[in-house]
Amino acid sequence: MNDLTIIRKNLFRKKLRAILLTLSIMIAFLIYGALGAFYNVWTAGVDMAAANRLITVNRINFTVDMPIAYFSRIQSVEGIENVSHANWFGGYYQEPRNFIQTFAISPEAYLESYPELVIPPEQRADFIADRTCLLVGVDLAAQYGWEVGDRIPLNSNIWQQDDGTSDWDFNICALFDGDEEEIPANYAMFHYEYYNESLAFNRDRIGWMVVNTTDPDLNDQVARDIDALFANSSAETETTTEAAFSRAFLEQVGNIAMILLSVIGAAFATILMIVGTTMVMAINERTQEIAVMKTLGFPAPRIFRMVLSESILLSFVGGLLGLGLATLIVEGASSALAGFLPGLSMPMDVVLTAFGLMLGLGLLTGLGPALSAQRLSIIEAFNKH
């Protein structure tokens, strides 16, 4: 037997109470872990946005396209280093549930817009040279077991070719990865020309433009100039920083951050109160026993540590169960939702924050009882009896 034996036995002496407390903590961490993981994939793009990148979209909203002519007109704006354009292809592989994020891009310029995408130099050259090349993210390739040299068809659930079919044949000639772990590599890109020429309708339109400014300080000026250029035209534009664009996209999805934060906050405020009051009650019930321990010669600081450890132990037992369950759910959902939320997994920073929360919860709920146990006077405790 050691102190931990006593701490453990104290914690689980009332089985039902311990189980209910553990469950309530578990649920809070389950909510935190699962929502944290989902939130993380949603916002991955926002975090990774480069400071000098602007996105120009149709003023109506970002799903409405604009004429390709804008791409050459925009080049004249001062303070621009590079411009590229992209279209949403809406691809899937073999069947619609194998949804694959695919963009039709201006190959060379687009890769210059996104220097964080790493491609072996030979493959990069192959991609730029080959109109039917599909540039695939390494995570996406891993998911379907694709390799360089594979030939695959992708269907579009939006576009049709001249001949009435909607499947495009591709040659996977290059793979890309992000230069940092967080950068998504779960989508695919191919030549705008290949796409545009085969379209049955809606040719010569582009979805959005990516503008790199020469200096982030010029962002506002450049954005204003671009939008002024297309003012009073049939397709007015709206230019924002990439980060703002990504966040605007999130806000459309329903101000997720706020909702998540309030759900998680409510869950934690609730368990904080439940666990806090229960720990106070539990220690009050043990006044007599604590007085006996002190009589036997257990020093006050050791009693303090034991009581505090008890609530930290509780917090970690419940927290780890919840986080474990959240990880199982997230990993399970990851393959099922691969099409819609690619890259879904339990992120390290959510895990680390969860550990911080466990420690914080344990300390917050245990500090009061531990202090009163430490200060407890033997004589007074015995007199109460």
Added chain:
Amino acid sequence: MTALYTLTDLSKKYTRGKETLTIFEELNMTIDQGDFISIMGPSGSGKTTLLNLLGGIDRPSSGAVDCEGVRVDKLSEGKLAKWRSAHVGFIFQFYNLMPMLSAAQNVELPLLLTSLSSKERKKRVETALDIVGILDRKGHRPAQLSGGQQQRVGIARAVVADPKVLLCDEPTGDLDRATADEVLETLQLLNRELNKTIVMVTHDPAAAGYASRQLHLDKGRFVEREAV
């Protein structure tokens, strides 16, 4: 005989507002090594208070509690805790065992304050349980033991760290006659065979009869009776 405790001009008073309640004043006494003292007296006469002073869980208003040259009343809280764990064994009326621990674990508790290895602790625990005659119940929790058995565990816990003195506050107050006698015989054995000094508070004259020295505390004064 050598004195274990020397109490000099010991006073204990409580002040409630303007009123002062004097439990005892200028109390002088010595407790010798190997004594088995019983203390009787009316309720509220200060018997428990005296035990608390001897055990270093309470402090006198004035005067000195000397135990083998150590001024117990002057020790800091931390030193006092350490001193208690090494020198005093406490036996309570209501046993005060930890309900979630087995008999053996309850007895082991004071040994967690020593540097003994877990193997040595186990040996000591078994010896202590054997002395009080309850080794066969070492795995039982207090709720699974009778009052007499629980008090035996309480006694084993008090002696396991091998203190010189045992302070017992009505150790048989909650037991029937036959069980009380068994427990008292155990205390007597500890006194005679292991030379433990025992100070026992009791309301029961028969229990007091087991002691070698019987004291009566009343109105802050001791009256000594000849042992039978």
